[in-house]
Structures are given as C-alpha cells and as structure tokens.
Amino acid sequence: MEVQSLNHSTWVCNYHVVWIPKYRKKKIFKGIRADLGEVLHKLAEQRESKILEGHLLADHVHMLISIPPKYSVSSVIGYIKGKSALYIARQYNGRRRNFGGEKFWARGFYVSTVGLDEVTIREYIRTQEEEDKRIDQLSLV
Numbered sequence: 001m002e003v004q005s006l007n008h009s010t011w012v013c014n015y016h017v018v019w020i021p022k023y024r025k026k027k028i029f030k031g032i033r034a035d036l037g038e039v040l041h042k043l044a045e046q047r048e049s050k051i052l053e054g055h056l057l058a059d060h061v062h063m064l065i066s067i068p069p070k071y072s073v074s075s076v077i078g079y080i081k082g083k084s085a086l087y088i089a090r091q092y093n094g095r096r097r098n099f100g101g102e103k104f105w106a107r108g109f110y111v112s113t114v115g116l117d118e119v120t121i122r123e124y125i126r127t128q129e130e131e132d133k134r135i136d137q138l139s140l141v
Contacts, residue, residue, distance in 0.1 A: 011069050016121045017077055019109035020060040030058050032092055039087050043080045047071055053122045055129060062125045064114065073111055081105045
C-alpha cells in the first residue's frame with residue numbers, strides 16, 4: 001500500500017470500481033477500448049486521482065483507483081465517465097462542438113473499498129478477461 005499525503009492529511013483511499021457501456025455495446029466498445037485507457041488515466045489525474053490497475057474488457061471497465069479524501073468517489077467516477085463519453089463522441093462519432101446528452105456509459109457503477117486485500121483485487125482485475133473467456137468456453141460445450 002502506498003501512503004499519500006496532501007497539505008493537511010495522510011491517506012490511503014483505494015477503490016475497486018466497475019461500470020459498463022450502455023446496453024453493453026460490445027462491438028462498439030471492443031473497437032475503442034485500446035485508445036480509451038490513456039484517456040481514463042488523464043481524466044483521473046485531473047481529479048488528483050491515480051488509476052493503480054485497470055482493465056477494459058469487452059463489455060465493462062474494471063479499475064483500482066486511488067482517490068484523495070477531499071473528493072467523493074461518485075464525483076470522480078462521474079467526471080471520468082462524463083468526460084470520456086464526450087471524448088468517445090468526438091473521436092468516433094465525428095462530433096466536434098461542445099454538446100450535452102451523449103450517453104455512452106450506463107448509469108451507475110459498482111464500487112468497493114480496498115483495504116488489506118489490494119493484492120487480491122489487483123490479481124482479479126488482471127485475470128478477469130481470461131476467466132470470462134474460460135466460462136464462455138464452458139457454456140459452449
């Protein structure tokens with residue numbers, strides 16, 4: 001665990017967060033996910049947060065993120081989801097001006113705090129895609 005500090009506080013606030021594209025747009029999301037990782041990292045940095053581990057799967061996003069206590073989890077994740085949806089609309093839908101109403105991500109997200117299980121959560125995020133493929137193969141047999 002990495003202890004971080006601001007002017008008046010020392011903290012370790014890590015969260016496991018999962019969210020999905022609206023309607024699980026697998027085909028669309030598969031095509032853009034290689035480009036999206038860097039964007040998510042930059043957006044997290046704009047809120048003084050850091051993505052410690054992340055994986056963009058075919059139909060959802062997993063990340064281990066460190067968020068300073070001066071920000072709420074919902075405000076940081078809402079910011080990342082909102083700004084990344086605008087980025088996707090501009091880059092892949094040809095929209096160039098500022099606009100509202102683009103909804104790429106489904107409403108809500110899953111979040112859990114990460115205490116002493118950080119190593120376990122990191123391993124889970126790394127191996128999730130292989131596990132999903134394995135389960136899909138078992139259902140085909």
